[in-house]
Amino acid sequence: MVHTALTVTTGQLESKLIEIRHHLHQEPEISNEEFETTKKLRDWLGDLDISILDLPLKTGLVAEVSGDPKGPVVAIRGDIDALPIHEETTLPYKSRFDGKMHACGHDFHTTAVLGAAYVLKQKEHELKGTVRIIFQPAEETGPGAIDILNTHALDDVQAIFGLHNMPSLELGQLGTRIGAMSSNCDRFEIMVEGVGTHAAHPDLGVDPILVAGHILVALQSIVSRNIDWQDSAVVSICQLHSGNTWNVIPSMAQLEGTVRSLDLDIRETIKGKIKQVVEGIASAFGAKATFIWHGGSPAVMNDEKWTLFTIEKAKEVGFEVIDIKPPSSGEDFSHYQEKIPGTFVHIGTSTPYSLHHPKFEIDDRALMPSVKLLATLAEQALVDIIS
Ligand SMILES: [Zn+2]
Ligand SMILES: [Zn+2]
Known part of the structure; x- marks a missing residue:
């Protein structure tokens, strides 16, 4: 669906990504059953000529964009699973699958990471190393992050970045903090x-x-x-x-x-x-x-160096950065951080219903700033590591 996207303008990319996000939203798949979602991602990444690592994963995948194979390696992560919730929105693109819904906005995360993959692919030759692009299954139930780590695809990764949409933050705001970002x-x-x-x-x-x-x-x-x-x-x-x-x-x-x-x-x-x-x-x-x-997921623990780095880059791409209190929710991004220093942020969507609510919605205007942020973080982290 992103076909010929290698020559598209930012506006065209945005419409394409919104189309993809709505398509994912309409066909949600719950944890460990993300077979069609994975197939679609393979097609979209294939259209962009982005290589996909050959890993023993049932669902989900890890792709790669590399400018200098001898350079450092960093990663960006999006989760792809939906929830067993009956959607109660009136959206034209509401779930077609009864009892399944992207009520945590992982369709948004998947699309933001896909958009960042596209942006990075466009400037592949300028990259100072390699960016691994993680489309993780089973965040809601686990053990998606552990399954990805067990493939050893991240063994050489030196920094990792992830995001979650947050209805309680305003559009244009980014919430983060050094230390605990979940419990x-x-x-x-x-x-x-x-x-x-x-x-x-x-x-x-x-x-x-x-x-x-x-x-x-x-x-x-x-x-x-x-x-x-x-x-x-x-x-x-x-x-x-x-x-x-x-x-x-x-x-x-x-x-x-x-x-x-x-x-x-x-x-x-x-x-x-x-x-x-x-x-x-x-x-x-x-x-x-x-x-x-x-024992469940440990708390997301934001690394000081990479959080300060992320705050600086977020401001550069136009976010208003908010210092938030540690959220009480769980998030398995923490498993990556047990091995790799990294940081996790909340992206404001300013929508009325909370995560996991049957009327939960996303504001698509948050998409392109998230794409820009993830691509900038990956690209600039490579520069930071070698300098
Ligand atoms: Zn959730
Ligand atoms: Zn979530």
């Missing part, structure tokens, strides 16, 4: 095993509900008594199940909850304390307890 988002389960007995004879058993109650209360002391007051974290128990009648003390109780934190050390401290509290209380009451930790 560590973890889930845990606790199983308390007591000894069931008659309700009239608790002395003959071990009551798991009583133990679960003590655990529930004690867990709320972890943040207030173990974490520095200037740091932040949340421990929430969101499910508590036990028993099925009024006159039997059951043998099991189950709790489930989440921990949100910004710092990896704090995350580890809380994880350790929960285990200690759970096992200690269970043992004190003569019960047994199992603690299962389901």
Whole structure:
């Protein structure tokens, strides 16, 4: 669809990209099922003569534009998956697939990265190194970023850049910060095993509900008594199940909850304390307890150097840069940053509904500035690395 785009003007490129964005929006595919989206990307990149790396990925892909193969390597990343949400907009290009919707705007990210690939291809011979262009599957559910990293296609990448649209920021604004740009988002389960007995004879058993109650209360002391007051974290128990009648003390109780934190050390401290509290209380009451930790994506952690670099370039391409508070949402861009220094930004779209809302929309006017930003970041990061 970008055919003959190698000679198009900025205005023509914008209309072509908007057409592509609407097309992607109409045919959303959920995490790990982005087969047609990947096929379309292969075609569009093929039309532009952009090479695609031969990688063992089921969906998603990594492309490459290179000016100097001996130069440094940087990467830009867009995610391509949609959500299992029934779209409730009245857009002429609303989802044609019932129960599937690009409600997080990953169609916008995909198109912005594709547009940047086009711009970089146009100036390929001027590039001081190589730009890897990531179209990542399965951001919403994981493990898209890990699947990309496991291909080793990014082993030589020295800096990485990513973006997310943000309805709460105004059009023309870019939000970012050094440090945490999302939260560590973890889930845990606790199983308390007591000894069931008659309700009239608790002395003959071990009551798991009583133990679960003590655990529930004690867990709320972890943040207030173990974490520095200037740091932040949340421990929430969101499910508590036990028993099925009024006159039997059951043998099991189950709790489930989440921990949100910004710092990896704090995350580890809380994880350790929960285990200690759970096992200690269970043992004190003569019960047994199992603690299962389901580690989610760590917090996006913006590298200082590349964030300052990004702020400077964003201003140059016309964004108003806003210093934002760390968002509480999860984002698996953090997995790249565990290996590669990089930065993540929010692009303002000034639209009324939040991410993941069935009436969520994007303002297409945010597209070309995002294309320009990604292309500039990649091109100039190569210059910065060699200088
Ligand atoms: Zn999302
Ligand atoms: Zn998203």
